[in-house]
Amino acid sequence: MLVHSRTGKWATWAVFFLLFVPLFAVPLLVIVAASFTTNWSGAFPSGPTSEHYKAATSGDSLQALTTSLITAVSASLLALTVGSWAALAAASLRRRGRRFLDGLFMLPVAVPSVVVGLAVLVAFSKPPMLLNGTRWIVILAHTILVTAFAYQSVSAAIVRLDPMYEQAAASLGARPSYVLWRIRLPLLLPALTAAAGLCFALSMGELSATMMLYPPDWTPLPVQIFAATDRGSLFTGAAVAVVLMGTTLLVLLGVARIRTRASYR
Amino acid sequence: MASAVAGDVSAGASGSRPVLNRRTGPSNLVWALPPVAVLALVFLYPLALVVQQSVSPDEGGTSLAPYGDVFASASFRSALTTTVWLAVGSTVGCLVLGFVLALVIAFVPFPGGRAVARFIDVFLSFPSFLITLALLFIYGTVGMANGVWTDVTGAADGPFHFLTTPWGVLLAEITYFTPFVMRPLLAAFSQLDTAQLEVASSLGAKPARIVRQVILPEALPALAAGGSLVLVMCLNEFGIVLFTGAKGVTTLPMLVYGKAILESDYPAACVVAVVNIAISVGLYSLYRMVSRRVGA
Helix, strand or coil, X not given: CCXXXXXXXXXXXXXXXXXXXXXXXXXXXXXXXXXXXXXXXXXXXXXXXXXXXXHHCCHHHHHHHHHHHHHHHHHHHHHHHHHHHXXXXXXXXXXXXXXXXXXXXXXXXHCCHHHHHHHHHHHCCCCCCCCCCCHHHHHHHHHHHHHHHHHHHHHHHHHXXXXXXXXXXXXXXXXXXXHHHHHHHHHHHHHHHHHHHHHHHHHHCCCHHHHHHCCCCCCCHHHHHHHHHHCCCHHHHHHHHHXXXXXXXXXXXXXXXXXXXXXXX | CHHHHHHHHHHHHCCCCCCCCXXXXXXXXXXXXHHHHHHHHHHHHHHHHHHHHXXXXXXXXXXXXXXXXXXXXXXXXXXXXXXXXXXXXXXXXXXXHHHHHHHHHHHCCCCCHXXXXXXXXXXXXXXXXXXXXXXXXXXXXXXXXXXXXXXXXXXXXXXXXXXXXXXXXXXXXXHHHHXXXXXXXXXXXXXXXXXXXXXXXXXXXXXXXXXXXXXXXXXXXXXXXXXXXXXXXXXXXXXXXXXXXXXXXXXXXXXXXXXXXXXXXXXXXXXXXXXXXXXXXXXXXXXXXXXXXXXX
16 A cells, blocks of 8 residues: 555565564564573574473472463452443443542552552552562452553443443333343443453463462462572473463463353353 | 423432433432542542651651752652653654554555554553563664674674663653554554545645645644653653663653652652652643543
8 A cells, every 4th residue: 555566565575584583483483492492592592391391380380370370360350340340330320430530540550560569469468458578468459450441441442332232221121230230241242251261361471469469388380480490490481481371372272262252142 | 402392301210310401400419429429438548648758757747848858869850860761762752653654554554554553452451561671682782683693793882772762662652652652653544535635736735745634734733742751751751761670761650669669768769759650740731621622
């Protein structure tokens, strides 16, 4: 459309791939390749091995994987509950109330995650709410950080919702709770699953707040990757990173399948 | 207007249950209270404690002394300047790179362009520190680039040592955050009527001129929204800086972490945190204003 000559097109594409491939594709490929090698100090990796995966799927790293999964699933479910409740409540308010709730629930995006971690650490390190040193403090921090994204995706979907369905139901005498349960939530199901996937992915990769407050017996995968690279075992770190990326992708794919089924109903 | 009318009709039909009209009754406000209360307990109250802690020095009492101490320290000042220039530099880099890449995907389409767009979505769901991890393999002291150099030239040491400098952080941030600019841009480009481009082109405008006079004005709102979001995210970025392991690169989030966890100096950490919150929330409010005004 923009470039019509053949050579011009090829030149544009060449520039595109010269920028795109080294910047975006190579880093991910390098991590995957490095996770299978013992030594990489030339152009190509050498010494193919699956040893790193043995290390990455046993002992501490396996524990980190289950830790991350439990944390991400609990945080996503909690965030989804609070976020969609708030989004539904905000949608029934007038303009000013809605804007207030929008600002309030999007605030955790603006506050640096490290600071969220620090704040949670300060607040929950003393009675009556003593969570420091338990897994709950990690789950709580993740929930705070991802609730904003759940709120955002659900409220964006509510705006696009056709009000005719619920009005028809209500005009036929359906109670508000029935309208919510049988009309609005099913219509919002695609958005809810999308939000769940987003929250899960974000929580799986959360490092900043976690570094501030993880107890020694609850180390999620990103902390494990950092610990590995920090002590110099880059290749093991790469294998754990591949496990992290793979798990995230698998869950996202699963969620996308639920979503397509939900939207075709 | 239409929904208000329909709401009144339904309220009449369902008798005493005025549910769907958009009037804010007390019951609607009551439903908004539980999530707000939860957020206040787990987020606003902790933030308030951070502010309180920042004016409570270890010696006890309430004073602004921690602020004075922190503002006077060289480490804070250098962290502040590093954070700001890194964030601004990365944002500019992301905007330029994201604009060029989105332009090609949208207007010089090639087979596999959709796959590239899909890849960018996947890219967004990975944590940022993976980029630094990958860069360690590529440009690290014993990485690919230096290995190739020493093999070819026979020198004992490669030329690439920028990874532990701010430039390494800049490269990683531009790589990671560019997709955040491309997404809104691709959405904006998909709404652009391509007939405009054909007309401009048939009237003899060169591609550079079409980009400048037709595409760029259309893309400005998306650029502004994406750019300010990336600016806030760069100011708050922690994982990338932590993974470079560079002692020379200290940003504000790194300083918060260092003061709190490594030095256990909580008042100072809280002061830095308050400064960081002020900058980020200020910019984020600006972002929301910009994106509301342009409807992005």
